[in-house]
Amino acid sequence: MAEESLLLNFVADEPSSSVNRVNSGGRWKDRMKEKKNQKRKAASSTSAKDHSPAATNSRKVQSRENVPASNESKRRKTAASPVSKQHSVAKPVKHDNTFVSSLFTGDSKEHLSSTTNAHDTEDENQSMFDTQNQDAPSNAPLSTTTFAGVQLDSQLASHLEEKMNITAPTNIQNSCLPALLNGEDKDAFIEAETGSGKTLAYLLPIIQRLVRLPPTKRSRTSGLFAVIVAPTRELCQQIYNVANNLTNNRLAHWIVSCNVIGGEKKKSEKSRIRKGVNILIGTPGRLADHIENTEVLDLSQVRWVVLDEGDRLMDMGFEETITKILSYLDSQNSLYPLGDSMPSRKVNVLCSATIKDTVKRLSQSALKDAMYLRSSSSSADENEDQKIRKSSAPAQLLQRYCVIPPKLRLVSLAAVLRSNLINNQKIIVFLSCADSVNFHFEAFRRKKAEIEVEQEEREDESKKTTSSTGNEEAVDTAYRLNEKAKVYRLHGSLSQQTRTKTLSQFCSEKDSSPRILLCTDVASRGLDLPNIDLVVQYDAPFSTDDYLHRIGRTARAGHNGAAIMFLLPKEVEYIDLLRANIKVNITEQPNGPSSILNSGFSVRGGPPAKSELEWQDRATEWQLELERMILDSPELKEVAKKAFSSYVRAYATHLSSERSIFNMRDLHLGHIAKSFALREAPGKMSNNNNKQKGTVAGARLKKKKDNSPAAIAAKMQQKAMEHYSIEHNIG
Numbered sequence: 257m258a259e260e261s262l263l264l265n266f267v268a269d270e271p272s273s274s275v276n277r278v279n280s281g282g283r284w285k286d287r288m289k290e291k292k293n294q295k296r297k298a299a300s301s302t303s304a305k306d307h308s309p310a311a312t313n314s315r316k317v318q319s320r321e322n323v324p325a326s327n328e329s330k331r332r333k334t335a336a337s338p339v340s341k342q343h344s345v346a347k348p349v350k351h352d353n354t355f356v357s358s359l360f361t362g363d364s365k366e367h368l369s370s371t372t373n374a375h376d377t378e379d380e381n382q383s384m385f386d387t388q389n390q391d392a393p394s395n396a397p398l399s400t401t402t403f404a405g406v407q408l409d410s411q412l413a414s415h416l417e418e419k420m421n422i423t424a425p426t427n428i429q430n431s432c433l434p435a436l437l438n439g440e441d442k443d444a445f446i447e448a449e450t451g452s453g454k455t456l457a458y459l460l461p462i463i464q465r466l467v468r469l470p471p472t473k474r475s476r477t478s479g480l481f482a483v484i485v486a487p488t489r490e491l492c493q494q495i496y497n498v499a500n501n502l503t504n505n506r507l508a509h510w511i512v513s514c515n516v517i518g519g520e521k522k523k524s525e526k527s528r529i530r531k532g533v534n535i536l537i538g539t540p541g542r543l544a545d546h547i548e549n550t551e552v553l554d555l556s557q558v559r560w561v562v563l564d565e566g567d568r569l570m571d572m573g574f575e576e577t578i579t580k581i582l583s584y585l586d587s588q589n590s591l592y593p594l595g596d597s598m599p600s601r602k603v604n605v606l607c608s609a610t611i612k613d614t615v616k617r618l619s620q621s622a623l624k625d626a627m628y629l630r631s632s633s634s635s636a637d638e639n640e641d642q643k644i645r646k647s648s649a650p651a652q653l654l655q656r657y658c659v660i661p662p663k664l665r666l667v668s669l670a671a672v673l674r675s676n677l678i679n680n681q682k683i684i685v686f687l688s689c690a691d692s693v694n695f696h697f698e699a700f701r702r703k704k705a706e707i708e709v710e711q712e713e714r715e716d717e718s719k720k721t722t723s724s725t726g727n728e729e730a731v732d733t734a735y736r737l738n739e740k741a742k743v744y745r746l747h748g749s750l751s752q753q754t755r756t757k758t759l760s761q762f763c764s765e766k767d768s769s770p771r772i773l774l775c776t777d778v779a780s781r782g783l784d785l786p787n788i789d790l791v792v793q794y795d796a797p798f799s800t801d802d803y804l805h806r807i808g809r810t811a812r813a814g815h816n817g818a819a820i821m822f823l824l825p826k827e828v829e830y831i832d833l834l835r836a837n838i839k840v841n842i843t844e845q846p847n848g849p850s851s852i853l854n855s856g857f858s859v860r861g862g863p864p865a866k867s868e869l870e871w872q873d874r875a876t877e878w879q880l881e882l883e884r885m886i887l888d889s890p891e892l893k894e895v896a897k898k899a900f901s902s903y904v905r906a907y908a909t910h911l912s913s914e915r916s917i918f919n920m921r922d923l924h925l926g927h928i929a930k931s932f933a934l935r936e937a938p939g940k941m942s943n944n945n946n947k948q949k950g951t952v953a954g955a956r957l958k959k960k961k962d963n964s965p966a967a968i969a970a971k972m973q974q975k976a977m978e979h980y981s982i983e984h985n986i987g
């Protein structure tokens with residue numbers, strides 16, 4: 257899709273307040289807020305004098321979750337000794353008051369060797385993710401049919417080929433076009449995997465039927481014929497761009513689309529509507545607003561209402577707004593005949609890549625006697641009971657998971673990125689929270705020299721200290737991974753302007769450098785980012801549907817793509833859960849973390865290291881260098897601590913049904929701290945430094961409430977254990 261399509265911001269309309277929101281997927285802060293609201297509602301609806309242990313615990317957890325991470329008292333600078341070349345890394349090293357625990361001892365060693373034995377050795381010359389031998393693409397343009405074969409007007413077909421380089425329909429377009437062009441004008445539920453071209457599947461029939469209107473009707477002022485609803489501004493903008501690309505030809509140039517997404521003055525949207533619009537695209541809130549308040553908006557001739565990304569519309573709490581929009585459209589619609597080419601009634605179309613219960617609920621309320629349109633390739637499943645049918649990923653998408661002990665997470669991520677950036681890849685990394693995105697951005701982009709400059713600046717008090725973490729720069733060179741690569745970050749706390757710029761730069765085809773986008777789930781759904789080679793789920797998703805949407809950013813429209821998900825050893829059961837809920841063809845990374853670390857920390861561009869100790873040394877040196885940078889930079893340390901506590905908080909928001917897999921009590925906080933390049937869990941560090949036994953200050957400190965990130969994490973872990981015990985009637 258064209259670069260301009262990536263304008264955008266991720267702020268959707270405000271979800272309506274009184275709807276039942278779904279407690280899965282999306283931003284962890286939203287889920288946490290929602291959880292609290294639900295608890296508050298539940299608490300107020302039960303007895304006001306509920307002093308049961310569960311109620312008391314729940315209230316305590318809520319108040320603790322709001323406790324801000326305290327500022328750790330400044331830590332004495334610790335000189336870190338360089339790693340010994342004689343593999344002394346296997347032993348813990350003591351620096352002043354902290355032990356630097358080795359990466360490759362204990363649990364991690366055990367895990368490394370057990371996985372190594374469990375699998376055949378991978379071919380040394382083989383790429384880490386060999387997508388060549390995957391199944392045939394299931395979302396690619398078909399070789400057996402043409403657009404003429406699905407009844408598309410020849411002029412529109414040549415426009416697609418010449419201007420958009422689209423020569424044949426995909427599977428879902430093959431199913432949808434005949435049904436929506438010449439069918440009985442029934443409502444339709446379009447369900448197809450990510451990147452399969454659902455947008456064109458509903459837009460092409462609409463454009464073709466408008467093009468065939470009688471000549472007297474072919475003008476922007478002849479009426480509003482289609483309303484398209486999408487959950488976010490950037491998705492609306494994407495659809496708007498595709499519609500404009502389609503109508504940018506002699507046949508359809510008169511068709512005018514209009515985008516109402518907020519972020520722009522309502523007055524200018526109104527004036528565009530007043531000039532005449534044939535296709536109106538918008539986010540639910542803004543559309544409902546115009547429908548209610550913009551008098552010139554005439555809905556009487558609307559013949560199509562499309563609800564795109566139905567699952568996300570529901571997840572974001574738009575059910576009530578959509579019901580309102582649909583009932584307005586029903587009440588104001590006339591059955592005035594518009595010519596042979598047009599449907600004789602209003603046709604509602606619902607699109608979704610997943611078919612979970614909320615989407616089924618939306619289909620029941622929005623569609624009547626609907627056709628169910630899905631890829632003809634899924635005909636083998638035709639007899640499958642629709643109630644138990646599972647959503648699936650594109651067949652050619654190579655899906656892997658890797659079980660990685662917490663201490664090795666950071667170096668393993670660095671290794672995956674290093675080894676794939678060499679091949680000029682475009683990679684997306686999904687993380688659980690914005691603070692973690694910020695930390696990894698800093699960790700990968702920082703140069704040692706920068707830290708030294710910061711240090712000098714601090715020492716010279718006359719100079720103003722500059723904190724590179726405070727500004728909103730969202731792109732830099734990934735110095736610590738590959739000096740030719742760029743690293744970008746994207747999350748909801750960045751300004752809209754920064755996010756827009758980030759996306760358009762990340763997608764720029766003018767730039768041929770390898771690149772990484774570190775992001776939260778803000779980028780998981782609907783975004784059509786061109787040619788992504790690899791999706792890394794560094795933190796597990798918050799719902800199995802999110803898993804599909806995240807990996808769906810690669811392997812689009814028949815392209816190859818790979819995805820890898822990192823799991824902690826105690827999270828392996830998540831694979832069974834995924835397999836139970838969705839159709840996934842996921843296998844374990846051969847040789848586990850060893851293969852990843854070996855290829856990531858082999859000599860750049862050369863063969864993999866021959867001895868295990870060689871890559872272990874390099875990985876250890878990489879980690880220690882970052883740890884030393886953090887010790888030397890209070891700013892960077894603050895970023896790491898914040899990321900650590902936000903990670904733990906986000907972890908606590910996994911669905912209660914998944915809590916036996918993502919169990920807070922299984923988190924080893926010290927090792928998790930290591931994955932944020934902290935030598936100890938932050939609270940422990942501050943406690944060590946504040947140990948002033950026998951002094952008055954020490955006694956005062958003892959009394960003071962410990963609000964350090966690790967203390968909060970430990971309390972949450974304790975609370976989670978209590979809740980777990982209550983829920984499972986343990987103890």
Ligand SMILES: Nc1ncnc2c1ncn2[C@@H]1O[C@H](COP(=O)(O)OP(=O)(O)OP(=O)(O)O)[C@@H](O)[C@H]1O
Binds near residue numbers: 783
């Ligand atoms: N027939 C086709 N041939 C080649 N490319 C196509 C075809 N149809 C669509 N595409 C391209 O495929 C990409 C994905 O299309 P689209 O965004 O509509 O997918 P989607 O099914 O809506 O995915 P998601 O569910 O992730 O939103 C776009 O870049 C689009 O231009």
